Each structure stands twice: as structure tokens, then as C-alpha cells.
Amino acid sequence: MRKNKKDRLSIKIIYFHFFLKSLKNMACVMEKQICLPLTNFRTNKTFELNINQKHYQDFHEILEDSHEIVREAQNEYSKVYNNQGVTPDFHFAHNEYLLELAGANSLYSKYQHTILPQLLQVKIFIRSN
Numbered sequence: 164m165r166k167n168k169k170d171r172l173s174i175k176i177i178y179f180h181f182f183l184k185s186l187k188n189m190a191c192v193m194e195k196q197i198c199l200p201l202t203n204f205r206t207n208k209t210f211e212l213n214i215n216q217k218h219y220q221d222f223h224e225i226l227e228d229s230h231e232i233v234r235e236a237q238n239e240y241s242k243v244y245n246n247q248g249v250t251p252d253f254h255f256a257h258n259e260y261l262l263e264l265a266g267a268n269s270l271y272s273k274y275q276h277t278i279l280p281q282l283l284q285v286k287i288f289i290r291s292n
């Protein structure tokens with residue numbers, strides 16, 4: 164009876180040893196197949212987010228600068244009108260204002276309808292490869 168107890172204990176130890184070994188193997192597989200790809204995915208997404216935020220900030224800085232130029236041109240033509248009335252200087256200042264306004268609107272439109280879709284297409288292409 165004592166030998167039978169020892170045999171059962173030995174079998175349990177062997178089973179436990181194999182269980183621990185298979186658990187360790189499963190942990191290694193999970194690390195290689197799940198953890199590392201998720202870590203890489205997160206790193207790539209964080210990098211893409213930083214790039215996109217930088218592009219967005221740069222665009223808004225440029226847009227804000229163009230708005231400032233438009234405001235200056237508007238103030239200039241208002242000042243000319245208030246001081247001189249409708250004169251050739253007023254028409255020149257007004258035309259400058261309209262050109263700056265059209266340029267700012269064109270910049271914003273080009274970003275929304277051309278640049279942004281192209282950036283998204285490049286992203287989709289990179290992901291598919």
C-alpha cells in the first residue's frame with residue numbers, strides 16, 4: 164500500500180511537471196504571437212498619431228498666419244476707406260484683401276479636398292503592404 168501511495172505521488176509530480184512545462188510553453192507562444200505584435204501595433208499607432216498631430220498643428224499654424232495676413236489687409240483697406248474714401252488706393256487695398264482672402268480659402272480647400280485625401284490614401288497603401 165505504501166508503494167501504491169508513492170507511485171500515485173510520483174505520477175502526480177510528473178503530471179504537475181508536464182503541466183508547468185506546457186504552461187511555460189504556452190506563455191512563450193502567447194508572448195511571441197500576441198504580446199509582441201500588439202506592442203508593435205501600439206508603437207506604430209502612437210508614431211502615426213504623433214505624425215498626424217504634427218501635420219495638424221503645422222497646418223493650423225499656416226492657416227492662422229494666413230488669417231492674420233487677411234485681417235491686416237482688411238484693416239488696411241478699411242483704414243484707407245475711412246481716411247480717403249473711395250480712391251484708387253482704396254481699390255488697390257480692397258483688391259489686396261480679396262486676393263489674400265481667396266488665397267487663404269484656396270489653401271484650406273486644397274488641404275480638405277486634395278492633401279488630406281492623399282495622406283489617407285498613402286496610409287491605406289502602407290497598411291496594405
